[in-house]
Amino acid sequence: MQSFINQRILPPVMKFVSTKPINALKNGMLYVMPFTIVGSIFLLLANLPVPAWSNWMASTGMVPYWNVAYNASFAIMALFAVIGIAFSYVHDEGYEGLPAGMIAATCFLMVMRPSNGVTIGEKVVVTPAQMAQTTFIDRDWLGGKGMIAAILIGLIVGIVYSWFLKKNITIKLPDQVPPNVASSFTALIPATVLITGFMLIYLFFDKVTHSTMTEWIYKAIQTPLQGLTDSFGGMLAIAFLVPFLWFFGVHGATIVGGIMGPLLQANALDNQKILDSGKALTVANGGHIVTQQLMDQFMTVTGSGMTIGLVVFMVFFAKSEQWKTLGRLSLVPGVFNINEPILFAAPVVMNPILGVPFFLAPMASAILTWVAMRLGWIPLFGGTLVPWTTPPIISGFLVGGIKIAIWQALMLVLTFFIYLPFARKQDQILSAQEHGENTEEIINEAEAK
Numbered sequence: 001m002q003s004f005i006n007q008r009i010l011p012p013v014m015k016f017v018s019t020k021p022i023n024a025l026k027n028g029m030l031y032v033m034p035f036t037i038v039g040s041i042f043l044l045l046a047n048l049p050v051p052a053w054s055n056w057m058a059s060t061g062m063v064p065y066w067n068v069a070y071n072a073s074f075a076i077m078a079l080f081a082v083i084g085i086a087f088s089y090v091h092d093e094g095y096e097g098l099p100a101g102m103i104a105a106t107c108f109l110m111v112m113r114p115s116n117g118v119t120i121g122e123k124v125v126v127t128p129a130q131m132a133q134t135t136f137i138d139r140d141w142l143g144g145k146g147m148i149a150a151i152l153i154g155l156i157v158g159i160v161y162s163w164f165l166k167k168n169i170t171i172k173l174p175d176q177v178p179p180n181v182a183s184s185f186t187a188l189i190p191a192t193v194l195i196t197g198f199m200l201i202y203l204f205f206d207k208v209t210h211s212t213m214t215e216w217i218y219k220a221i222q223t224p225l226q227g228l229t230d231s232f233g234g235m236l237a238i239a240f241l242v243p244f245l246w247f248f249g250v251h252g253a254t255i256v257g258g259i260m261g262p263l264l265q266a267n268a269l270d271n272q273k274i275l276d277s278g279k280a281l282t283v284a285n286g287g288h289i290v291t292q293q294l295m296d297q298f299m300t301v302t303g304s305g306m307t308i309g310l311v312v313f314m315v316f317f318a319k320s321e322q323w324k325t326l327g328r329l330s331l332v333p334g335v336f337n338i339n340e341p342i343l344f345a346a347p348v349v350m351n352p353i354l355g356v357p358f359f360l361a362p363m364a365s366a367i368l369t370w371v372a373m374r375l376g377w378i379p380l381f382g383g384t385l386v387p388w389t390t391p392p393i394i395s396g397f398l399v400g401g402i403k404i405a406i407w408q409a410l411m412l413v414l415t416f417f418i419y420l421p422f423a424r425k426q427d428q429i430l431s432a433q434e435h436g437e438n439t440e441e442i443i444n445e446a447e448a449k
Contacts, residue, residue, distance in 0.1 A: 043074065302339060
């Protein structure tokens with residue numbers, strides 16, 4: 001089976017995740033992370049899931065100010081994404097990426113319809129008199145609703161900009177000209193072509209569809225994709241792919257998170273808008289179950305494969321000296337969601353015995369959490385995200401309150417029992433090897449008992 005997977009399945013998967021667009025998407029989204037985390041801190045200050053805190057914050061009048069910081073960071077993550085993706089693509093091609101990022105931001109803003117209206121219910125109404133006034137860009141399109149448009153525009157700008165530089169279709173200045181001035185003129189021709197092209201795209205959508213490119217992408221592409229990720233099957237695919245890639249030594253969380261992260265974060269932002277509107281955050285009101293928090297807190301918490309159950313077995317129940325030592329060394333990193341020592345030293349990678357619970361633990365946690373949210377036992381997640389190194393239970397409380405923290409603790413206990421029979425067998429093998437005994441006889445005797 002390992003040979004079949006290594007020869008038939010893994011090569012095309014790795015070929016796909018190693019393509020230039022996927023690398024640009026994965027690396028570009030990393031530039032978004034600081035702003036989502038900082039924005040989440042201010043969102044948490046305004047909406048900490050503790051009634052006493054919420055009431056105190058409301059009485060101080062500070063909530064609007066926290067929201068200003070949130071709206072200028074997390075809420076416009078699509079703007080950061082389009083810059084990061086274009087920058088990463090051009091940088092990986094060996095060129096200065098910042099001009100491409102700035103061009104991408106210009107194109108992204110240009111294909112949105114400026115508006116200046118009053119909100120009636122959930123609809124923005126624009127009158128002819130208002131159109132004569134100063135206009136603004138609806139911030140919704142700079143956040144979760146604009147993510148797929150940002151990804152596409154970032155990739156298009158990166159590819160086109162790199163093509164112009166590869167073909168030397170640029171304005172060349174003498175060597176005596178300072179590099180920062182020369183780079184500005186280098187970007188002039190591709191910037192002119194790209195901005196003109198996206199202006200024509202805006203004209204087309206405005207005249208033909210009476211909409212915008214961003215709105216069309218949201219309705220035709222992003223909404224179905226968000227629905228797909230929010231489905232039970234989409235959740236299982238995420239829970240499976242992360243350990244699947246890790247089993248072969250590939251950083252599954254980074255790859256899957258880089259590709260699926262924009263959609264999962266968009267789901268979380270949609271949930272936050274439901275809360276901001278004053279409605280109850282429920283599935284019936286359009287809330288999403290599968291969000292970035294579900295992946296972070298119930299699929300990859302304590303590390304990919306949720307290996308804290310294995311670490312606990314090593315520390316308290318292992319008989320082999322190798323595992324006892326490794327468990328003690330890995331306990332603190334595991335609490336902070338770092339489990340590479342376990343993956344490569346236990347080992348879990350390419351180990352068919354430990355591979356089974358490595359797949360089962362995150363899938364079981366995700367399924368049970370999905371059911372609990374569907375039945376209303378625990379709340380859906382809003383927009384609050386926490387740094388990936390936040391310890392479990394604390395992270396559960398911060399993103400969803402006491403119910404989520406308790407449920408997360410239950411899922412972590414569950415991982416111990418999922419890993420237990422497989423860890424015991426692997427420990428028996430290691431212990432037998434340490435004592436110079438026949439491994440097969442030891443295993444057969446244990447199974448007989």
